[in-house]
Amino acid sequence: MRDVADAAGVGVMTVSRVINGAVGVRPSTAERVREAITRLGYQLNHAASTLRRRNHGSMVIALLVDDIANPFYAALAGAVEEEARGHGFTVLFGSAKEDRLRERELVAAFTAHRVDGLIAVPTDTEMWRDALTGVAVVFVDRPANGLPVDAVLVDGRTAAARGVRHLLEHGHSRIGYLGDLASIWTARQRLQGYRDAMGEAFDPELVRQGLRDAASAEQAAVELLGSARPPTALFAANDLITIGAVRAVAACGEGTAVVGFDDIVLADRLSPPLTVLAQDPVEIGTTAARLLFARLDGDDSPSREVLLPATLVVRGSGESRPG
Amino acid sequence: MRDVADAAGVGVMTVSRVINGAVGVRPSTAERVREAITRLGYQLNHAASTLRRRNHGSMVIALLVDDIANPFYAALAGAVEEEARGHGFTVLFGSAKEDRLRERELVAAFTAHRVDGLIAVPTDTEMWRDALTGVAVVFVDRPANGLPVDAVLVDGRTAAARGVRHLLEHGHSRIGYLGDLASIWTARQRLQGYRDAMGEAFDPELVRQGLRDAASAEQAAVELLGSARPPTALFAANDLITIGAVRAVAACGEGTAVVGFDDIVLADRLSPPLTVLAQDPVEIGTTAARLLFARLDGDDSPSREVLLPATLVVRGSGESRPG
C-alpha cells in the first residue's frame, strides 16, 4: 500500500479511501491511484484491514453442516453462498460428521478467523453456549434449545406422520421404520411422527435406528424384510436411508411399499417411482442466510424460529397395497 | 491476550508460546496460562497472528468450483475438506457458475483473504496468469494451459470414446450426442472422444451442445428423438445431461440406449439400469489437495499433470440393441 501511495504520489490514506469506495477523493487522484494499483498488481490485505476496522468485521461467514458431500447439504450450501455473495461475503465451510469434537474444533477455527456469522447444523448444543459471543449464529435443522439463536427447522414430525398415514391409508399396518441416530433431533422428530401415525399399531420390532449410511440402511431393511412377520411397507427417514431401502426392496422385498424422507434425483424414474417427503434445501439455506444477514445488518429483535414444511410427493412406491 | 497474560501473571509472549504449541515454557507456567485462557474464554485472533507471521500464512485454502450444489463438486469438496483438516487448514469455497466475472471476483476475494492455496476449476485461464503470485494453485478438471500450475484431470476423451464404442459394439450407428458448452474443456474432450469413436459415421446433425441443465438436455433429447431419422442411442456428456436424457427416453424414446458420463445415485435401480462412465470425485479432490499441500510443504518441482481414468460401468441402458 505504501508502494502504491508513493507510485501515485499520494498518502496511504488516499489509497485506502480509493479502495474502500472512495468518497471525498478527487476523481483525477482516484484514477491515478487505481492506475498505480493495477500497475503494481497490488492486492488489499484483508487480515490487516479487518484488524484495524471498528467492528473487526471480516466479511466472512461460516457454514457448518453434517457432511458437505451429502447432496442435501450441498444444495443448502449453494443457497447460502448465493445469499452471501449478494452481501459481499465469502463463505468458509466445514463438515462435523456428527462428531462433537470435530464440531468444536471447527467452531474454534471459525471464531479464530473472526467470521461475522455462522450458519450451523449443531450437534452439541451445550458447546454453543460458549461460542455465542461476538458472532451472529443461525441454527439449521436443529432447534435453539433455549439459546438466543435463530433457527430454521423443518416440521419433520408432521411430515413423517403424513407419510406414514399415507401408507396406512393404502392398507398397510405393518410399516417398518428405518432411522438415523436417535441422538439427532430430526431423527427423533421423524420417529415421533411415525409413532403419532401408527398409534396403537406401533411395534418396536419394526423400528431400526442408528443407520448412518445407505449400506447399513440396506442391511437393516433386508433383515426386516427377511423376518418372520415382515413389514409390507417401509418408512425411510432420510435420503441415504431411502437409497438403502430401495435397494433392499429390489433385492428381497418385491412389492413392499416405500415412502422416503428427502427427495432423490430421478426418483420419478425408479420402478416404482419413489414417493417422498421432500424438503427444500435451497429454501432452508436461503432463509437461514437471510436471517443471518438481517442480524448482521443490526436486527436485534428476539430470536426467531422458522418452521418450513416438507411436502408429500406421490409417485407410486407409497401407493402399492399390501399382499 | 493482554488480559490473559495479566490474569496468569506472565508476559504476552508466554501466552503466545503456549497457544502455539509451547516449546520452552515451564509446564507449570503453561498450565497457569491455559487455565486463564479457558477462564476468560479467550480466543486467538487469527487475522492478527497472520499479519505478523513470517510467511503471512493464513492456514486457509480456497476451493473454487463450478457449482457446489452439483453432487459431483460436493463430493470433491468433501474430499478436499478432509485432506485440509488433516493439515489443520480451513476451507473457503465459491461457485463460479461458468461466469468469468464471478470467477474473477471470487479469486480476488480469496487472495485478499490471503489464502495459502487455491484449488480451482478454472474458466478463464488467462486471468489466472495474474493470480499466481504468492499462492499455491492446483487446477481441477481443466488443464494448466502453459501456466506453471499442477492439474488433476480426467481422461474424458478416452472415456467418452470407450462409451461410444460400447454403443457401436451393441449395434448402434446413429448415436446422439448431448453435451455442455463448447467453451468448457471437458465438454470438448468428451465430444472429441465421441468423434474418435464415430469416425466416418460422425454426423453433426446428431450433436447437441450448450446444455447447461437437465431441463435443456431433456428438451434437446426430445427433439433428437422426434426427428425424421432419430438416433437409436444417446451419449450424455455429464450427470445433469444424463438426467435429462433418461427423462426424454422414458417420455418418447422407449428402447433408446443411453450411456452417461458421471455416475448417478441409484443408477442401478433405474429401468433399464444406467450404464455410465464413472469419474471418482473423491479421488480427484484428494489428489488435488495432496498436490496442493505438497507445494505448501515446500515441494518446488516442476508442475505436474495427473490424469485419472473414468471407468465404464455396465448396467443395462447401454446394452440394448437398436430395434
Place this chain on the structure above:
DNA sequence: CTGAAAGCGCTAACAA
C-alpha cells in the same frame, strides 16, 4: 525459560 520492544498492513481520528 521469560519478557520488552518493534512492527506486520491497514483504517480511525484528527489535523491541515
Place this chain on the structure above:
DNA sequence: TTGTTAGCGCTTTCAG
C-alpha cells in the same frame, strides 16, 4: 480533498 499519527492483536527479535 488530503496527509499524519496512532494503534488493532499478534509474533519476531533480542535481551535478560
